[in-house]
Amino acid sequence: MTDRIDTAWNTLGSLPQKTLQQLFEQDGRVEALSGRIEWSSEEGSSGILFDWSKTHLSDDLLDGFETLAGACDFTSKRAALLAGEHINVTEDRAATHTAERGVGAEPAVEEAVALHARMRLLVEAIHQGALGEVNHLIHIGIGGSALGPALAVDALTRDLKLVDVHVVSNIDGVALEQAFDACDPATTMVAVASKTFTTIETMTNAQSALKWLADNGVSDPSGRVVALTASPEKAVEWGVDETRILPFAESVGGRYSIWSSIGFPVALAVGWDEFEAMLAGARAVDEHFRDNDGRDNLCLRAAFADQYYTRLRGCQTRAVFAYDERLGLFPDYLQQLEMESNGKRVLTDGSPVTGPTAPITWGGVGTDAQHAVFQLLHQGTHLIPVDFIASIAPGDALDPAHHAILLTNCFAQGAALMAGGNMAGDGKDPARAFPGDRPSATMLCDDLDATTLGALIAFHEHRVFANAVLMGINPFDQFGVELGKKMAKDIEAGGAEFDASTTALLAKAGLG
Numbered sequence: 318m319t320d321r322i323d324t325a326w327n328t329l330g331s332l333p334q335k336t337l338q339q340l341f342e343q344d345g346r347v348e349a350l351s352g353r354i355e356w357s358s359e360e361g362s363s364g365i366l367f368d369w370s371k372t373h374l375s376d377d378l379l380d381g382f383e384t385l386a387g388a389c390d391f392t393s394k395r396a397a398l399l400a401g402e403h404i405n406v407t408e409d410r411a412a413t414h415t416a417e418r419g420v421g422a423e424p425a426v427e428e429a430v431a432l433h434a435r436m437r438l439l440v441e442a443i444h445q446g447a448l449g450e451v452n453h454l455i456h457i458g459i460g461g462s463a464l465g466p467a468l469a470v471d472a473l474t475r476d477l478k479l480v481d482v483h484v485v486s487n488i489d490g491v492a493l494e495q496a497f498d499a500c501d502p503a504t505t506m507v508a509v510a511s512k513t514f515t516t517i518e519t520m521t522n523a524q525s526a527l528k529w530l531a532d533n534g535v536s537d538p539s540g541r542v543v544a545l546t547a548s549p550e551k552a553v554e555w556g557v558d559e560t561r562i563l564p565f566a567e568s569v570g571g572r573y574s575i576w577s578s579i580g581f582p583v584a585l586a587v588g589w590d591e592f593e594a595m596l597a598g599a600r601a602v603d604e605h606f607r608d609n610d611g612r613d614n615l616c617l618r619a620a621f622a623d624q625y626y627t628r629l630r631g632c633q634t635r636a637v638f639a640y641d642e643r644l645g646l647f648p649d650y651l652q653q654l655e656m657e658s659n660g661k662r663v664l665t666d667g668s669p670v671t672g673p674t675a676p677i678t679w680g681g682v683g684t685d686a687q688h689a690v691f692q693l694l695h696q697g698t699h700l701i702p703v704d705f706i707a708s709i710a711p712g713d714a715l716d717p718a719h720h721a722i723l724l725t726n727c728f729a730q731g732a733a734l735m736a737g738g739n740m741a742g743d744g745k746d747p748a749r750a751f752p753g754d755r756p757s758a759t760m761l762c763d764d765l766d767a768t769t770l771g772a773l774i775a776f777h778e779h780r781v782f783a784n785a786v787l788m789g790i791n792p793f794d795q796f797g798v799e800l801g802k803k804m805a806k807d808i809e810a811g812g813a814e815f816d817a818s819t820t821a822l823l824a825k826a827g828l829g
């Protein structure tokens with residue numbers, strides 16, 4: 318198999334590189350490299366257009382990457398993922414996030430359905446006032462237990478907010494104090510979201526939130542806590558009543574957990590139907606991912622381009638710009654999904670990788686980013702593939718000029734990156750010259766609602782998985798975060814020896 322993989326990479330590396338302009342000389346390029354994932358609801362059919370035509374993918378490259386996917390056993394690895402096999406080999410676990418959306422092995426789907434039913438009961442009981450007046454939720458979690466909720470709550474609560482949600486992740490007390498300032502303790506609930514229920518930031522913040530409730534006249538602070546966790550026994554030990562513990566499966570990874578009870582703040586903020594709509598959007602992508610092969614599989618096609626830029630063109634970063642204020646947190650969310658999943662240095666068998674793994678994901682919101690970082694994209698010395706995300710339907714009710722300017726800017730950036738040109742009249746001023754031939758992909762949503770958000774997130778989950786298969790790595794563990802945590806504990810415990818710089822810093826801060 319390794320031979321076949323090496324051969325496939327050698328073939329890919331030997332293909333002539335064409336410029337985007339040359340590639341666009343071929344008729345039908347846009348149609349060939351654009352595809353939609355669609356779903357239908359009571360309002361009709363809707364979807365997202367994935368236009369990868371402004372990347373350097375050519376027919377030859379697509380053929381070569383399809384051969385690589387074959388050599389990497391992509392179809393059987395995808396089948397293993399969906400069948401609930403223990404593909405997370407280092408932790409000997411399955412990765413069952415798709416089962417949360419109803420796609421996967423029957424036992425995992427059944428478990429997810431039962432846990433969702435339990436979550437729905439609690440969400441609806443709170444909405445109906447069974448736990449008294451609840452106007453605010455302080456959701457405490459970090460990493461995958463915070464980034465998904467923060468993104469979804471921010472994206473979906475612009476027009477509808479049944480409960481005011483504040484996501485707090487940082488151990489820096491400033492973050493928690495900010496949430497306290499915005500909430501009335503008499504009508505506030507606290508969600509403690511932690512897969513392991515041991516994360517120091519989360520448990521410390523949760524303790525302080527309980528104290529804040531008690532200090533502010535709440536007679537039974539523990540009665541205001543909901544635990545979202547894959548370790549329910551730890552939540553019980555910590556003092557949460559079993560009726561307010563919403564478990565999720567151990568096989569759902571932290572950064573893949575927005576679909577599980579970690580999505581509780583989303584359901585509380587926008588209602589159960591909207592949460593289910595998010596799951597439905599993800600399911601539409603799961604089905605697309607399961608049922609399409611080669612270049613017709615849009616998640617795999619995106620991974621082909623990702624691998625091309627990272628391995629064959631040496632790109633060290635990929636930028637993502639959401640031309641939609643509601644997706645302001647999407648780049649943050651993607652950073653964990655992509656970098657924690659695929660920022661690895663060994664293959665699944667433990668041997669060292671022979672090429673680069675995940676690039677650095679970064680990005681921001683358009684049009685703001687145009688006035689800050691796009692200079693480097695257009696004229697800098699780094700080649701940076703860019704993803705644009707936008708919605709045809711506006712999120713605002715102001716003069717349509719706002720949305721028209723937003724979208725035209727988005728499309729103009731992609732066109733300018735590709736075409737290049739010279740801003741000087743005579744074309745002779747090098748400082749005003751744009752080399753062009755810089756790639757971008759565009760994800761154009763019909764609308765940005767809960768279903769679309771679910772679809773966008775699931776698309777990226779599968780894109781990450783497809784990249785991992787093509788690189789031969791395990792995207793579902795994250796041992797790289799452990800060493801720093803251990804050292805922090807050692808410092809706290811005292812007595813451990815550190816390098817001279819760290820020792821001096823600790824002494825300076827009065828911690829040595």
Ligand code: F6P
Nearest residue numbers: 460461462511512513516571798
């Ligand atoms: O430190 C990294 C990490 O383990 C992430 O993978 C995870 O999402 C985050 O910490 C939070 O973990 P937990 O949900 O167990 O508190």
